[in-house]
Amino acid sequence: MRIRRLFLVALLGVGAVAAVPTAAHASGGPAELFECVEKAIEVNSDGEKVDYVGFEQSLEDCKKAKSLVTPALPEIIWGGLAFLIVLVALMKFAFPALKKGLKAREDKIREDLEAASRAREEAEAESAQYRSAIGDARSEANTILEEARADAERVRRDVVARAESEAAEIRERAQEDIRLAQERAMADLRAQVADLSIGLAEKVVERNLDADTQRALIDSYIDSVGSGSR
């Protein structure tokens, strides 16, 4: 900014300095007057014949200053031509190209803005979709978790129940086995005791009883022994 200001001041200084000699030598006044007088002489002298009155008049015309407000025809012609050239060149070629460039940029910016807006909308929609999907997934996961928990509980209960039932079954079977074994053992014992008793009784009584009588005696004995042992 400071450089620009300095540059501006410098430019003004140069302009002002240049104005002094330019203004001092601006006009070719005397030279033009000289030319005018020469022309007056030339116009009013025809060989030996000199038109003094005409010369005086021409001299007076030379002294007269040209009016400042009289437009000079050559300047109108050249100035007008220069303006028409710039008018045609700019309006026909330069400005349409410039406007085309501006339009292209305007379109590009508009398209970019629209694309950005569209992309944003799409991203927002996608984000909402993702959020919704995440919500769904979360809810689904919760459901699955709950179901899994419920299933696990159910399985646990089933397993426990089955185990308990199996255990009870095993216990019952074991008890049954024990009872059967006990009964079998008792029967075996009873048979052995009977045999021993028979043998023993035969020896003691030394008489022979038929087998059925012996067996009936023994059974009654065992029963009496069994009831007495209980």
Next chain:
Amino acid sequence: MVLGELLPNVNELFEWKGLVGPHTWYEFNKVSLMAFVSTAICIALFWFGGTRRKLVPVGVQNLAETGYLSIEENVSLAAMGEEGRKWTPFFATLFFWIFFINVWSVVPFIQFPATSRLAIPLFLALVSWATFIVAGFVKQGPKYFFSNINPSGVPLALKFLVIPIEFFSKYLLRPLTLAVRLFANMTAGHVLLAIFAIMTNELLIERNSGWYQVIFAPLPFLGLVAFTAFEMLVAVLQAYIFTILTAVYVNESVHPEH
């Protein structure tokens, strides 16, 4: 008195020898040369600025686009509304050509605005005048010539007064005022700069009355610097005024209800 003796005939500040064909109808002098150089500058600026297609404009492209859009916004749209957009190329040409031809007044070693010769402002004023009349005629047809000078709502008794005034104002005085405004401002600026320059020259270089003059030389020189800056402003301002007035006149022609 002193100034009167120092200063040359004022016409000497504005008269230039013909470079080609002196004293003929096709005389080509410094003013004509400036007009063509201004034309070349305008074409170069907008040609190089307008044909570049950078998305982010820099340099001459930036200058050309900013210049064009400034005229569109501050002249076309400001004076004519949305319809003014299509007139922007014309107004932009008018503005920039007048500006470049004005600004010679502060270009070192040239220091002469071509618009301080009546020929060029007069030609431009005639172009402006023809433009708004043709625009009105194209838009409204032959009734334009009367409706333009017959404002609605004026009592019948006053119309006898108003219509002639409007006629003179719109058809005769407008081109004259446009031309004289530009010409007079640029002429006055040039004379002012010349006076300060000649005073500085007299005090600092010629010293006709002695060395003590040198003490006072900075005063007119500072005035010269200040008025050089002021002339730059005048160059822009006069170009803008001429262009906006043309836009206003065109708008009046194409929108008779306003």
